[in-house]
Amino acid sequence: MTVDLLPPWDGKKIPKGQHCQLQGGKGATPPMQVAGIPAGTVMLVVEYNDKTYKPLSSKGGHGTIGYPVKGASAKLPAVPGMTAKLPGGARVVAPARSTGEYASKGYLPPCSGGRGNTYEAVVQAVGADGKVLERVKLKIGRY
Numbered sequence: 001m002t003v004d005l006l007p008p009w010d011g012k013k014i015p016k017g018q019h020c021q022l023q024g025g026k027g028a029t030p031p032m033q034v035a036g037i038p039a040g041t042v043m044l045v046v047e048y049n050d051k052t053y054k055p056l057s058s059k060g061g062h063g064t065i066g067y068p069v070k071g072a073s074a075k076l077p078a079v080p081g082m083t084a085k086l087p088g089g090a091r092v093v094a095p096a097r098s099t100g101e102y103a104s105k106g107y108l109p110p111c112s113g114g115r116g117n118t119y120e121a122v123v124q125a126v127g128a129d130g131k132v133l134e135r136v137k138l139k140i141g142r143y
Helices: none
Strands: 002-005 032-035 041-050 064-068 073-076 091-094 118-127 132-142
Touching: 002 132, 032 118, 041 073, 041 132
Parallel strands: none
Antiparallel strands: 002 032, 032 073, 041 064, 041 118, 064 091, 118 132
């Protein structure tokens, strides 16, 4: 399985405005193109993490979003941060583990204040039985 970020995301720097509301942004998940999806996959589940900030560095620290899929390829659209109301059949599998003013009902956009933290996505192909068929990690950028 291969995963590519779509513009304006390039995997190097978080695009302008795609950070959290607390810092003046209106961030959404990066759109992605996924190819080579394993047969039997019913959902792509994406965990978003801040690899620099230990409490949110793994297992969807910034939220986990599921996208229903059919076939060997799929385009995952950007979905808004800070909400559980998502378009296109996407759903919150688990909200971000952030707390206080950083708490989110879904995806928490990058919120490190521009200190150079590294953010990643872990894309998992999941079958109808809930088992992970394949997993791909990719850097989504620094902020």
